[in-house]
Amino acid sequence: MNCYECHTQDRATPAVAVCSRCHVGLCPTHLRIEARTVTEPRGMGRVTQDPEARRALCEVCARAEG
Incomplete structure (x- = not known):
């Protein structure tokens, strides 16, 4: 699977x-x-x-949660 954000910038990053x-x-x-x-x-x-537990977020969801 590749990074979605990189894909939107025409890059293929794992x-x-x-x-x-x-x-x-x-x-x-x-x-x-x-x-x-x-x-x-x-x-x-x-x-x-x-x-504490750790949680992975994309930049968009991190901003939305404030």
Whole structure:
């Protein structure tokens, strides 16, 4: 699979990840990795997990989520 963003610029670059929102292939240049806190219900409250989870996003989805 090739990077979608590179494809729109008439380049063929192998993808190393897939956006977790829109599922396009991404090369290292167009890949954004974000940390996400994972919580789960426990008793009467919630517990946060450590370490944070990582999430792969394209530039468009990263901007849309702000």
